[in-house]
Amino acid sequence: MIIWLNGAFGAGKTTCAFELHRRLPDSFVYDPENIGYFIRRNTPRLLHEPDFQDHPLWRSFNYEMLAWLARDYPGTIIVPMTVVDRRYYDAIIARLRADGLEVKAFILYADKEVIMKRLNKRAKFGETWAKAQVDRCLEAFNTVIPDEKIVTDRKPVDSVVEEIAARSGLRLPPDNRSRLKKQTDRLLTLFRHIR
Numbered sequence: 384m385i386i387w388l389n390g391a392f393g394a395g396k397t398t399c400a401f402e403l404h405r406r407l408p409d410s411f412v413y414d415p416e417n418i419g420y421f422i423r424r425n426t427p428r429l430l431h432e433p434d435f436q437d438h439p440l441w442r443s444f445n446y447e448m449l450a451w452l453a454r455d456y457p458g459t460i461i462v463p464m465t466v467v468d469r470r471y472y473d474a475i476i477a478r479l480r481a482d483g484l485e486v487k488a489f490i491l492y493a494d495k496e497v498i499m500k501r502l503n504k505r506a507k508f509g510e511t512w513a514k515a516q517v518d519r520c521l522e523a524f525n526t527v528i529p530d531e532k533i534v535t536d537r538k539p540v541d542s543v544v545e546e547i548a549a550r551s552g553l554r555l556p557p558d559n560r561s562r563l564k565k566q567t568d569r570l571l572t573l574f575r576h577i578r
Contacts (some may be wrong), residue, residue: 409458
């Protein structure tokens with residue numbers, strides 16, 4: 384099974400993905416952004432698109448990787464990735480489903496004010512690329528991206544993770560980490576994924 388966590392930048396995709404991974408045995412977090420960085424590092428700057436999702440190669444490579452993983456890996460694949468262009472959604476998520484692969488996709492949804500506060504916690508005040516995308520993301524999630532929403536505004540991470548698992552038909556073992564350990568794990572995840 385693939386669990387795709389969509390949402391605006393700052394909605395909690397990466398945090399929830401790694402929390403779900405910590406609690407779900409035999410799970411694996413797959414990050415499609417890595418393909419974007421690979422494309423950028425291995426092509427002339429002249430060929431770079433402003434958004435690496437605009438590269439057809441990014442979409443086809445991620446589709447192929449996820450199809451291969453879903454067929455050959457017996458565990459759960461967790462994918463935290465914002466996709467707001469319906470064509471790109473269809474090229475990866477809808478295509479995986481059309482191939483008969485089980486994809487549970489959710490939109491982690493939050494109000495703009497909450498998202499902006501979360502983005503500011505990343506130590507990037509002022510205008511950033513992620514902040515400039517918030518309106519576009521929220522518009523897409525309200526109009527063209529068809530997946531179930533999980534509203535994260537006032538929910539703790541643990542509740543969001545439990546809801547993702549329940550809606551995916553998964554049962555999570557108890558989380559026996561201390562409060563300090565959870566906070567440390569989440570901070571490490573945040574620092575490792577600030578880009």
